[in-house]
Amino acid sequence: DIQMTQSPSSLSASVGDRVTITCRASQDIRNYLAWYQHKPGNPPKLLIYAASSLQSGVPSRFSGSGSGTDFTLTVNGLQPDDVATYYCHKYGSAPWPFGQGTKVELK
Amino acid sequence: EVQLVETGGTLIQPGGSLTVTCTASGLSLSTTFMSWVRQAPGKGLEWVSSIYPGGDIHYADSVKGRFVLSRDNSKNTLSLQMNGLSAADTAFYYCARFRIYGFDSWGQGTLLTVSS
Numbered sequence A: 001d002i003q004m005t006q007s008p009s010s011l012s013a014s015v016g017d018r019v020t021i022t023c024r025a026s027q028d029i030r031n032y033l034a035w036y037q038h039k040p041g042n043p044p045k046l047l048i049y050a051a052s053s054l055q056s057g058v059p060s061r062f063s064g065s066g067s068g069t070d071f072t073l074t075v076n077g078l079q080p081d082d083v084a085t086y087y088c089h090k091y092g093s094a095p096w097p098f099g100q101g102t103k104v105e106l107k
Numbered sequence B: 001e002v003q004l005v006e007t008g009g010t011l012i013q014p015g016g017s018l019t020v021t022c023t024a025s026g027l028s029l030s031t032t033f034m035s036w037v038r039q040a041p042g043k044g045l046e047w048v049s050s051i052y053p054g055g056d057i058h059y060a061d062s063v064k065g066r067f068v069l070s071r072d073n074s075k076n077t078l079s080l081q082m083n084g085l086s087a088a089d090t091a092f093y094y095c096a097r098f099r100i101y102g103f104d105s106w107g108q109g110t111l112l113t114v115s116s
Helices: none
Strands: A004-007 A010-013 A018-025 A033-038 A045-049 A062-067 A070-076 A084-090 A102-106 B003-007 B018-025 B033-039 B045-051 B057-059 B067-072 B077-082 B091-098 B103-106 B110-114
Touching: A004 A084, A010 A018, A018 A033, A018 A084, A018 A102, A033 A062, A045 A062, A070 A084, A084 B045, B003 B091, B018 B033, B018 B091, B018 B110, B033 B077, B033 B103, B045 B067, B045 B077, B045 B091, B057 B067
Parallel strands: A010 A102
Antiparallel strands: A004 A018, A018 A070, A033 A045, A033 A084, A062 A070, A084 A102, B003 B018, B018 B077, B033 B045, B033 B091, B045 B057, B067 B077, B091 B103, B091 B110
16 A cells, blocks of 8 residues: 655744645655645644645645655745644545644744 | 534443444535544544445555445435444544545544543
8 A cells, every 4th residue: 555654743943934844655646645734623624635736715825746756845934823733645546545744833 | 515523422442333423514425525534642644434426435454344434315424333443443533525636624523532
């Protein structure tokens, strides 16, 4: 089965910083990759789909890139509201694993 | 407006069985690709099971043979029957709608605790 590996597992950044999270698939998944933001007490929120498409209503400071096995989520200008855990997720054919998550905190 | 409400989570002893249910409004489950995703305390998101509109069902290896996903089109509900429960199954269980490119609607989750 395909495994999804995220890095780093956690990071600390200042307001306004550019933050980058990477996700690597163990096999080619083309662009069947989504990114979610998850805050405690709330369900996850879809940010990016098809590796680089911004979900409606998501701030433009979020962007995604990549295809095949290597993907990146970038936050340009971190805001206090962005403190959360971020997950990549492989879809398409079963199974549909998530990455292990990246916890983003404010410095 | 799409609304998904999970119910049925509770405290149950190891080895026990439990069914959690997702009740949907604003969409028809019979024509929607739906999934269960869980999050154990302090852990990440884990895909559990999915059902296609045509009825094809898939399970994560961690629950295969123990969990059974079913759908009641007349009640517009999705049920996850969980057997042989262990502490490793303790988690918030979310149902979520998948639309071509991602899980775009989620319930608030229901908490299952497996403990003696």
